[in-house]
Amino acid sequence: MILELDCGNSFIKWRVLRADGVTTVDGGVVSSDSDLLVSLSNAEKFQLKKCRLVSVRTPEETDSLVASLVDAYGVSVTRAMPAREMAGVKNGYQDYERLGLDRWLALLGGFHLASGACLVLDFGTAITADFVAADGEHLGGFICPGMPLMRNQLRTHTRRIRYDDMAAERAHESLAPGRTTVEAVERGCMLMLRGFVLTQLELAQQYWGKDFVVFLTGGDANLVSGVVPDARVVPDLVFVGLAMACPLS
Ligand SMILES: Nc1ncnc2c1ncn2[C@@H]1O[C@H](COP(=O)(O)OP(=O)(O)O)[C@@H](O)[C@H]1O
Numbered sequence: 001m002i003l004e005l006d007c008g009n010s011f012i013k014w015r016v017l018r019a020d021g022v023t024t025v026d027g028g029v030v031s032s033d034s035d036l037l038v039s040l041s042n043a044e045k046f047q048l049k050k051c052r053l054v055s056v057r058t059p060e061e062t063d064s065l066v067a068s069l070v071d072a073y074g075v076s077v078t079r080a081m082p083a084r085e086m087a088g089v090k091n092g093y094q095d096y097e098r099l100g101l102d103r104w105l106a107l108l109g110g111f112h113l114a115s116g117a118c119l120v121l122d123f124g125t126a127i128t129a130d131f132v133a134a135d136g137e138h139l140g141g142f143i144c145p146g147m148p149l150m151r152n153q154l155r156t157h158t159r160r161i162r163y164d165d166m167a168a169e170r171a172h173e174s175l176a177p178g179r180t181t182v183e184a185v186e187r188g189c190m191l192m193l194r195g196f197v198l199t200q201l202e203l204a205q206q207y208w209g210k211d212f213v214v215f216l217t218g219g220d221a222n223l224v225s226g227v228v229p230d231a232r233v234v235p236d237l238v239f240v241g242l243a244m245a246c247p248l249s
């Protein structure tokens with residue numbers, strides 16, 4: 001079977017596919033290399049042969065994870081690499097190697113699924129937007145802090161903003177002006193997130209009219225799915241691109 005990994009800044013998303021590369025057998029989200037090894041510890045039953053991965057971590061961190069996987073399972077590991085052009089998509093960065101590999105794979109996957117112009121919005125540690133035109137030209141994108149970063153910056157850099165996760169969850173019952181600190185902060189950050197999304201939609205409409213597909217992916221995609229009812233929520237969009245960038249054998 002095949003192990004697939006998407007190593008983000010906060011979490012490692014993993015899944016195991018049958019050798020056909022189509023059927024998912026198991027998967028999950030873990031916060032460290034050691035938790036991944038624990039999750040895979042019953043992996044004997046998976047009989048892992050191959051692994052493909054994408055990482056936006058440092059080369060040292062990724063090398064260390066790869067070494068543990070080779071050591072534990074003897075898998076052969078293929079890593080997604082930067083490319084100027086792939087599957088009809090042209091990387092839009094001045095320096096193509098600088099575009100985050102998770103963004104690159106998500107937009108490869110998006111363009112493939114849309115068969116046309118698309119806007120890919122990824123809600124992870126950072127929030128990213130990427131624009132791909134119908135001819136496969138990647139126009140570039142935007143990066144801003146994700147929800148956990150926004151709230152943690154306020155909690156860290158102010159003296160009177162302090163609240164716990166339970167209170168934060170309750171604050172999201174509505175988007176009315178907050179009457180407590182937790183409501184004011186949580187709803188304020190949520191409105192920034194929604195405002196960002198709506199601005200991206202406006203820009204895509206300016207470029208392409210109605211002729212484009214919006215993809216939402218990343219751990220916090222559900223926070224905004226209500227603002228873009230026509231969007232396609234594809235939690236495994238990075239894996240769609242990973243399969244394209246790292247085909248089997
Ligand atoms: N099962 C889960 N485990 C961890 N985080 C989750 C899970 N489901 C949703 N999330 C949310 O996803 C966010 C992280 O998104 P993710 O796309 O994994 O980020 P990254 O790729 O930067 O590591 C977290 O801030 C959290 O709010």
Ligand SMILES: CC(C)(COP(=O)(O)O)[C@@H](O)C(=O)NCCC(=O)O
Nearest residue numbers: 008009010056098099100124125126
């Ligand atoms: C923008 C990102 C931090 C997003 O990472 P994530 O939130 O998925 O962990 C990552 O794609 C990255 O490190 N990119 C390199 C910089 C760039 O894309 O311009």
Ligand SMILES: [K+]
Nearest residue numbers: 008102124218
């Ligand atoms: K990500």
